[in-house]
Amino acid sequence: MTTDFDVIVVGVGAMGAATCWSLARRGQRVLGLDQFDIPNTRGSSNGYSRVTRTAYYEHADYVPLLQRASALWSELEADSGEKIHHRVGGLYLGPVDGDIVGGSLRSARTHGLPHDLLDRAELARAYPQFKVPDDWVGLLEPQAGLLLPELAISAFVTGALRAGAEIHGHEEVISWQAGAAEVSVTTMRGTYRADRLVFTGGAWSTRLVRDLGVELVVTRQVVGWVWPKDPAPFQLGRLPIWMIDRLDGSLYYGFPMMTLGPGLKLALHRPMQAVDPDRVERGVLPGDEDTFRDCLRRFLVGADGPLLAQRTCLYTHSPDGHFILDRHPRHERVLVGAGFSGHGFKFATVVGEALADLASTGKTPLPIGFLGLGRFLQS
Ligand SMILES: Cc1cc2nc3c(=O)[nH]c(=O)nc-3n(C[C@H](O)[C@H](O)[C@H](O)COP(=O)(O)OP(=O)(O)OC[C@H]3O[C@@H](n4cnc5c(N)ncnc54)[C@H](O)[C@@H]3O)c2cc1C
Numbered sequence: 617m618t619t620d621f622d623v624i625v626v627g628v629g630a631m632g633a634a635t636c637w638s639l640a641r642r643g644q645r646v647l648g649l650d651q652f653d654i655p656n657t658r659g660s661s662n663g664y665s666r667v668t669r670t671a672y673y674e675h676a677d678y679v680p681l682l683q684r685a686s687a688l689w690s691e692l693e694a695d696s697g698e699k700i701h702h703r704v705g706g707l708y709l710g711p712v713d714g715d716i717v718g719g720s721l722r723s724a725r726t727h728g729l730p731h732d733l734l735d736r737a738e739l740a741r742a743y744p745q746f747k748v749p750d751d752w753v754g755l756l757e758p759q760a761g762l763l764l765p766e767l768a769i770s771a772f773v774t775g776a777l778r779a780g781a782e783i784h785g786h787e788e789v790i791s792w793q794a795g796a797a798e799v800s801v802t803t804m805r806g807t808y809r810a811d812r813l814v815f816t817g818g819a820w821s822t823r824l825v826r827d828l829g830v831e832l833v834v835t836r837q838v839v840g841w842v843w844p845k846d847p848a849p850f851q852l853g854r855l856p857i858w859m860i861d862r863l864d865g866s867l868y869y870g871f872p873m874m875t876l877g878p879g880l881k882l883a884l885h886r887p888m889q890a891v892d893p894d895r896v897e898r899g900v901l902p903g904d905e906d907t908f909r910d911c912l913r914r915f916l917v918g919a920d921g922p923l924l925a926q927r928t929c930l931y932t933h934s935p936d937g938h939f940i941l942d943r944h945p946r947h948e949r950v951l952v953g954a955g956f957s958g959h960g961f962k963f964a965t966v967v968g969e970a971l972a973d974l975a976s977t978g979k980t981p982l983p984i985g986f987l988g989l990g991r992f993l994q995s
Pocket residue numbers: 626627628629630631632649650651652656658659660661663665666667668787788789790816817818819820821824837838839883928929930931953954956957958959960961962963
């Protein structure tokens with residue numbers, strides 16, 4: 617019996633859209649389903665910009681994946697004719713042996729990545745926008761930059777549709793089944809059958825795949841846009857993307873000013889309040905602005921101007937903060953990409969390729985072993 621599709625992808629956000637694109641380009645019959653608009657502002661991929669870096673302080677094993685991701689972002693740009701990846705450089709500020717600068721420096725040296733370590737005087741000359749303690753340094757990574765998430769998802773989906781995929785918005789998957797010969801998903805509109813099923817449900821992953829055996833925690837994250845008192849030094853072209861070590865395992869980060877999302881965007885990268893993705897307050901709550909205003913007062917005094925906008929976005933944390941990219945432990949035909957823990961967007965292209973490899977050939981040459989479910993299930 618033939619199935620309707622080779623692969624059904626549930627969740628067409630960053631990872632699902634990239635998976636649909638990768639599958640459709642290799643001639644697979646793909647169905648992508650999302651419960652909301654494509655793209656939407658209710659998941660984890662909204663807010664006009666995302667940081668991308670290669671000298672990864674989080675785990676050195678991510679670096680080869682980032683290098684492949686970068687090549688694939690260029691392919692997406694060529695496929696769509698859109699500029700999605702702005703290589704504006706990245707500036708990381710903190711103690712030289714701290715988590716952020718020290719970790720990124722280790723990663724850059726281990727993998728031979730271009731970088732420049734600026735002492736306090738060099739930093740003050742090159743980037744007077746920042747006021748940091750005298751014993752801090754700056755690590756400049758020229759390959760870092762920013763990605764445009766809504767445009768990227770639109771480009772993945774357009775490319776996938778043009779290559780023959782079928783993609784439906786506003787069609788929630790309410791149940792699924794995986795058997796020895798095929799999989800099926802049921803939505804309000806009907807039931808679809810396929811050879812393989814890929815779950816990329818973001819903050820709804822636990823609801824979609826209840827028997828994964830891993831707890832994923834969703835948190836409400838706040839991002840702000842302000843209009844600097846003196847905007848000139850904060851423009852795209854004058855400012856790279858930046859991160860500031862808070863010395864407690866968390867950091868502030870931000871972007872140069874762009875017209876799309878007017879003003880200077882910044883945020884605190886630290887797990888905030890745990891929430892249910894269907895009940896989360898997406899409006900403004902008391903205290904939200906404090907999460908990033910303190911950064912302006914302490915480190916970016918010239919940008920400490922009025923608030924223009926604020927957004928809520930969701931992180932989905934795995935127990936160790938690293939991604940889950942694997943086959944379902946009990947269903948051979950089911951694959952899962954989840955738990956991107958607030959740092960996944962820059963990997964979307966390569967996550968899509970890895971999931972598409974697994975769904976279409978059963979294996980991948982990409983080094984994703986460290987992201988397998990086995991690391992939780994064995995302990
Ligand atoms: C404020 C913020 C800042 C961030 N900054 C960065 C950054 O600078 N750099 C970086 O690399 N990463 C960053 N991240 C992380 C990154 O954006 C996420 O890891 C990534 O977007 C996750 O993509 P996803 O596809 O898993 O989730 P999403 O893009 O949210 O997609 C999941 C999709 O699944 C759909 N879905 C769920 N359940 C169902 C169902 N039953 N039926 C149909 N559809 C369903 C949802 O509607 C949704 O569209 C940030 C995240 C946030 C929130």
